[in-house]
Amino acid sequence: MDNVIGLEIIEVVEQAAIASARWMGKGEKNTADQVAVEAMRKRMNQIHMRGRIVIGEGERDEAPMLYIGEEVGICTQENASNVCDPEQLVEIDIAVDPCEGTNLVAYGQNGSMAVLAISEKGGLFAAPDFYMKKLAAPAVAKNHVDIRKSATENLKILSDCLNRSVEEMVVVVMDRPRHKDLINEIRSAGARVRLISDGDVSAAISCAFAGTNIHALMGIGAAPEGVISAAAMRCLGGHFQGQLIYDPEQVGTGLIGESKEGNLERLRSMGINDPDRVYNAEELASGETVLFAACGITPGTLMEGVRFFHGGARTQSLVISSQSKTARFVDTIHMFDNPKSLQLH
Numbered sequence: 001m002d003n004v005i006g007l008e009i010i011e012v013v014e015q016a017a018i019a020s021a022r023w024m025g026k027g028e029k030n031t032a033d034q035v036a037v038e039a040m041r042k043r044m045n046q047i048h049m050r051g052r053i054v055i056g057e058g059e060r061d062e063a064p065m066l067y068i069g070e071e072v073g074i075c076t077q078e079n080a081s082n083v084c085d086p087e088q089l090v091e092i093d094i095a096v097d098p099c100e101g102t103n104l105v106a107y108g109q110n111g112s113m114a115v116l117a118i119s120e121k122g123g124l125f126a127a128p129d130f131y132m133k134k135l136a137a138p139a140v141a142k143n144h145v146d147i148r149k150s151a152t153e154n155l156k157i158l159s160d161c162l163n164r165s166v167e168e169m170v171v172v173v174m175d176r177p178r179h180k181d182l183i184n185e186i187r188s189a190g191a192r193v194r195l196i197s198d199g200d201v202s203a204a205i206s207c208a209f210a211g212t213n214i215h216a217l218m219g220i221g222a223a224p225e226g227v228i229s230a231a232a233m234r235c236l237g238g239h240f241q242g243q244l245i246y247d248p249e250q251v252g253t254g255l256i257g258e259s260k261e262g263n264l265e266r267l268r269s270m271g272i273n274d275p276d277r278v279y280n281a282e283e284l285a286s287g288e289t290v291l292f293a294a295c296g297i298t299p300g301t302l303m304e305g306v307r308f309f310h311g312g313a314r315t316q317s318l319v320i321s322s323q324s325k326t327a328r329f330v331d332t333i334h335m336f337d338n339p340k341s342l343q344l345h
């Protein structure tokens with residue numbers, strides 16, 4: 001799988017990022033999202049694969065493209081019978097977030113990316129549009145920190161694993177009222193908090209790379225983004241745990257339905273009978289082969305954003321493979337027409 005589509009998925013995230021970046025700073029989050037979706041889908045449908053979207057543009061808003069269950073790949077083309085032989089093609093599941101951080105793009109802020117994760121059929125947890133409590137940390141702390149422990153305990157463990165004082169730790173937390181107590185606890189324990197308005201995928205993955213000055217992600221974000229983060233962390237050997245949040249009182253507002261009972265029923269109907277289960281990265285992205293690709297839309301901790309120049313653009317992407325055990329940073333110049341010069345920096 002890696003060899004067949006590894007290179008193509010770079011182009012998928014690149015095309016989504018370029019499309020979205022044209023709307024950077026224009027205050028129109030829906031358009032920034034929509035164009036990324038269209039570009040991602042268009043490029044994806046040129047790939048010789050039998051893909052199925054397992055995490056996509058939302059089951060609730062009945063999005064017309066990249067919706068959960070949508071078939072993608074070359075066989076969806078109008079002339080499919082000429083170009084595709086389903087028997088010859090690998091069946092894969094795909095989790096996408098064509099514009100992760102739509103607000104960040106719309107308001108010209110750092111940390112947005114076009115992102116996807118791929119595995120063989122059944123290899124990715126089809127997370128509902130619920131919230132998820134998340135804990136991400138570097139590989140050295142894997143299976144030492146635990147989402148069931150308090151932030152204070154985890155910071156102590158993290159500091160032992162990293163051989164650094166708690167005061168040196170930086171924890172990313174989404175800036176939301178639901179995290180008031182968590183933020184106070186982290187600060188009281190002595191660590192420093194980096195608050196982000198959006199984009200917890202970037203924050204989770206950054207924990208796996210030394211030098212990002214991000215040592216942990218704590219708190220509640222969206223479950224689909226949790227699975228995408230887990231796919232990357234699984235390949236990188238980093239620590240990731242997630243626990244679904246089904247009680248609206250814990251978040252106040254947002255993605256999930258109005259009652260705890262209704263949400264529990266919905267989870268049961270999806271075959272999730274233990275709603276409090278803690279999932280680790282290997283369970284959220286359990287496939288034998290997992291591939292992750294992201295391309296910066298606006299600049300971030302891991303990647304540059306899209307930089308346009310006359311007749312072209314330059315992008316930076318990150319492709320991570322469990323098969324080849326690689327994390328590749330890919331720097332690409334895109335020539336739209338006949339650029340007068342190619343921008344090196």
Ligand SMILES: O=C(COP(=O)(O)O)[C@@H](O)[C@H](O)[C@H](O)[C@H](O)COP(=O)(O)O
Nearest residue numbers: 099100101102198199200221222225254
């Ligand atoms: O920031 C995020 C928004 O993603 P997107 O809609 O694709 O631009 C994600 O990184 C978060 O994980 C998550 O979606 C968010 O925490 C849930 O929303 P909120 O209720 O505002 O916290």
Ligand SMILES: [Mn+2]
Nearest residue numbers: 097100101225
């Ligand atoms: Mn997102």
Ligand SMILES: [Mn+2]
Nearest residue numbers: 097099100101
């Ligand atoms: Mn999105």
